[in-house]
Amino acid sequence: MKMEEKEKEIGKSSARIAVLLALIAIVVAAFTVLPVLVSAAQEEVEVRVNAPEYVAGTFNATIDVDNVTDLNSGQFDLSFNSSVVNVTDVKEGEIDGVAVPIFMWHFFDSDTVRVLISMPMDVGANGSGSLAEIEFEVKGNSGEKSTLNISNEMLVDTKAKKIDADWYDDEVTVLGTKVSVNAPTYVAETFNVSIDVANVTDLNSGQFDLSFNSSVVNVTEVKEGEIDGVAVPIFMWNFFDADTVRVLICMPMDVGANGSGSLAEIEFEVKGNSGEKSTLDLSNRQLVNTKAKKIDADWYEGEVTVL
Numbered sequence: 001m002k003m004e005e006k007e008k009e010i011g012k013s014s015a016r017i018a019v020l021l022a023l024i025a026i027v028v029a030a031f032t033v034l035p036v037l038v039s040a041a042q043e044e045v046e047v048r049v050n051a052p053e054y055v056a057g058t059f060n061a062t063i064d065v066d067n068v069t070d071l072n073s074g075q076f077d078l079s080f081n082s083s084v085v086n087v088t089d090v091k092e093g094e095i096d097g098v099a100v101p102i103f104m105w106h107f108f109d110s111d112t113v114r115v116l117i118s119m120p121m122d123v124g125a126n127g128s129g130s131l132a133e134i135e136f137e138v139k140g141n142s143g144e145k146s147t148l149n150i151s152n153e154m155l156v157d158t159k160a161k162k163i164d165a166d167w168y169d170d171e172v173t174v175l176g177t178k179v180s181v182n183a184p185t186y187v188a189e190t191f192n193v194s195i196d197v198a199n200v201t202d203l204n205s206g207q208f209d210l211s212f213n214s215s216v217v218n219v220t221e222v223k224e225g226e227i228d229g230v231a232v233p234i235f236m237w238n239f240f241d242a243d244t245v246r247v248l249i250c251m252p253m254d255v256g257a258n259g260s261g262s263l264a265e266i267e268f269e270v271k272g273n274s275g276e277k278s279t280l281d282l283s284n285r286q287l288v289n290t291k292a293k294k295i296d297a298d299w300y301e302g303e304v305t306v307l
Helices: 005-042
Strands: 048-052 058-079 085-095 098-100 100-110 112-117 127-139 143-159 167-168 170-174 177-181 192-212 218-228 230-232 234-241 244-250 259-268 278-288 297-300 302-306
Touching: 048 143, 048 170, 058 085, 058 244, 085 112, 098 127, 098 192, 100 234, 112 127, 143 167, 177 278, 177 302, 192 218, 192 297, 218 234, 218 244, 244 297, 278 297
Parallel strands: 048 167, 177 297
Antiparallel strands: 048 058, 058 112, 058 127, 058 143, 085 098, 085 127, 100 112, 143 170, 177 192, 192 244, 192 259, 192 278, 218 230, 218 259, 234 244, 278 302
């Protein structure tokens, strides 16, 4: 082989080796950078409103934070529909066992609270937990919704630098109020029936007619109910006809009962024979809140059978 041809062949081989080395370098660099990118993605700071999907009476929402480093202070506005839910208190959060103090909080407007958090100077919280815990009361009716929206948000580290974070809202839906006749399936001689209520908010007054087959069972007394420890007084009750009693309940003015329990307890005596049945049916029914507005509710009847 001529000298010129050898030189050309050597040149081609060198070029191939150079290209191969370059490709290897690119692959190595890619695998070196990849873990760094993955690590950065894993350490992204997230803040989100953590609230129950369905709410009734009172409930808490936490402002959760993940993967934060050297958190020293921060602020956020939390907005909501105040005709559906309303804030009653804001309490400190906690990140991996370290308390996150509330510097101050106040209503920015009727639908928004502003919250400022602040650690002691040069003290930082690291890890995951919550920035604050927000207490709410339900004001709306069954099925109504409220977004819990975060805005005007900022986190600051111990070097007074902003901490980049992704912020996420949440939404709550008001559980429906349910009223039901709670009676034994089988009865003999005397028995009691409670008119149960679940998920009621600011109940102040109400009424209902309870109908039955008076040849099978008959009412002898109506007593007050109780909702989460609060007595529900009987304003009056009377026989509307031989097969129906009308019951009126009334709390003191501006006093409302919240939660679950009973509207009234009704005492019966058995009049019929073994195997006879009576439906216990609710009609002419209404619940009213402290603002003199009707409370929407689902009402359910019951049935008893004489032993």
